[in-house]
Amino acid sequence: MSEGQRKDLISEAPLGAGDGLWQACMEQLAQEMPEQQFNTWIKPLVAQVSDDFSRVVLFVANRFKLDWIRAQYAGRIAALLERVYGQPVQLELALAQRDAPTRTIVAPVVTELEPPPETVEVGEDPASGVFKTRLNSALTFDTLVEGTANRMARAAAMHVSGTPGHLYNPLFIYGGVGLGKTHLVHAVGNKLLADRPQSKVLYIHAEQFVSDVVKAYQRKTFDQFKERYHSLDLLLIDDVQFFANKDRTQEEFFNAFEALLAKKSHIVMTSDTYPKGLADIHERLISRFDSGLTVAIEPPELEMRVAILINKARAESAEMPEEVAFFVAKNVRSNVRELEGALRKILAYSRFNQKEISIQLAREALRDLLSIQNRQISVENIQKTVADYYKIKVADMYSKKRPASIARPRQIAMYLAKELTQKSLPEIGELFGGRDHTTVLHAVRKISSERQQLTDLNQQLHVLEQTLKG
């Protein structure tokens, strides 16, 4: 935020202006964090900002969440508040109780990352004995806009949710990032549960499955593990490309797969590529993945992007005029997640400045994004800038050398190439000395996840991004 905007915030909107400060932070965090993390941890926070903006209290639903947010996000939020406001801001976390909230002063310490308890237990909730589905009830067929890009996948998913265990088993959905695969599998689970509440449905990310296998192995609890997974009516498993090179996991998944199919339970899987394109996964699994129905989700076409924007704005109780939606949809083409990011920026900008949504406002709100497109940052430019910054040779960007002092800047350059250009993963791989797209994908995921945890890296990436954007 510019100095001018900060002053506007303070002078023009004394009542509730603190909302603007928090809103601006949220918007920034939404851009920087994986969406699921943002939705789980940041979005539900309620902020109370003191009149002079020197203190911000964030109210958190329970003690567990409070501890987790303090450990993982508080330092980052405090730094961001300070950056947005331009002066130090004291951040406090408090339990959201109606009477006398328990307040704790936040020490901005980032501790070693361990999975929050919420994502550790699978299946049964030990406290209540209730079966946990891990479904996000907001991700339904109703909220999933249909278009040419997802018509077939959506129809197949609908069919499965209506009559599971019959046709299209397993259903294998693949496509690029942010195209709605996760949304679609949750929709299948939610619909089945709405129709047949007794069904045992589980949504799980492949990485979580891996960690469940590891835990069962360490604790010698394979019987329980099997009992849980093999008793499901519907298993929804996201991003199975993460099984690559995990032999033990692949074996256990194979067993679960066979057991579930034998009892006519349904399996729906997602991946970033079609089964035969999966690297380092056993052939017998790949052939099984492909034995039901395999469908792709493509990037959304213009009309679909427009519809998504209008729908999502409405869900946020905002009206986005069609001409504005067209303007945004024409400029943000890659995937739905980016479309959502653009929408969030526009809504925040409109609320923050108390202005109606118009093309002019969208242009201002998306200034950075549009200027990136106009300036057409090239992969070559990224490679040169990153090589200069880390003091390595540009040629090392294409070389096969592997020492960390070279491999890491190369991964950072790949990440920036994905973030700042419209190039596809294979195209980027080609420009980095003919590397495979999975190598690029690995680099992008690695850097993007480490960026959430390592302040230094985040800082370096900011500098590089600013340099490249000019």
Ligand SMILES: Nc1ncnc2c1ncn2[C@@H]1O[C@H](COP(=O)(O)OP(=O)(O)OP(=O)(O)O)[C@@H](O)[C@H]1O
């Ligand atoms: N057709 C659609 N209609 C409405 N919202 C959509 C649609 N497609 C995707 N979205 C939304 O876009 C966001 C990204 O989608 P989702 O997380 O399902 O993508 P994904 O394909 O699983 O991506 P990744 O591989 O990165 O996990 C979600 O908020 C989702 O609700």
